[in-house]
Amino acid sequence: MWVSETDRELLAEIEGGLPLVRDPYAEIGRRIGLSEADVIDRLRALVDRGVIKRFGLVVRHRELGYLANAMVVWDVPDDLVQTIGQRAGTYPFVTLCYRRPRRLPRWPYNLFCMIHGRDRITVREQIARLNAETGLDDYDHAVLFSRRRFKQCGAQYGIRTAPEAA
């Protein structure tokens, strides 16, 4: 998808979040030399084109009381992974469902789901349901609960500022 330089600059400007002021789009516009109407129109067009997948509040699960966070992974045959992955993605507690490469011999899994829940018991029940109802039971899987969170912030692609050479 093509994204213009101005739109990239706009996306970079809101990467850290909309300012919590009465007229946030005007404020963003002031910072990058666009009118309020232009900011709004551009954002709407980016949403309509699907460049912006969603626009709104980005919350942190733990602080909302969702203490259990599991990455569940399966080793699904390549010819079945799409069908099963799409099915798994329809469950409301699955927030993300991706296919990724295996890295043999260390990492044999190719299907990844993120599941958030109030506690581990709930999450385990959800995983059991997913396994039983989607046919995932047939495949080797692992549940990786998160223990410590060292960092969580929005994806920062460094559109405007080049990534620092480390």
Place this chain on the structure above:
Amino acid sequence: MDRATTETKLINGYQHEFPLVPRPFQRIGESLGMDEDEVLALLRDLQDRGALARIGAVVSPRTIGTSTLAAMTVPPDRLEDVAALVSAFPEVNHNYEREHDINLWFVVAAPSENDVATVLHNIERRTGLEVIGLPMLDSYHIDLGFRLPCG
């Protein structure tokens, strides 16, 4: 409406389709029976408590820049130091300890594949540990919106 209910409505109602109008908080207030400044105060409070990360755009994968999931096996006595080193890269946005032999999991996002590879390489060089890159190949579902049950 009590405060908890208002918060739940705000969180459930505005993770998607946040109003693209000149006074978005006024618009939200109309739907919740609050005025603009009360909505702003509630959002600031959620932000102070850490529950609200930001109001912003979740950009479709690989339309702007690229990213990968990455993982490492870190000896337990080095985990804090290595995690801090990884988190210090501005390209790293999530970084978690997970319960597995491969115990450190993070996401690297950068303008190009090459930039992502450079970050992974630098982490390997500076830690002396292997980094496994696990880029997304297909997305079956991505919706980081999150629904709180009511009541």
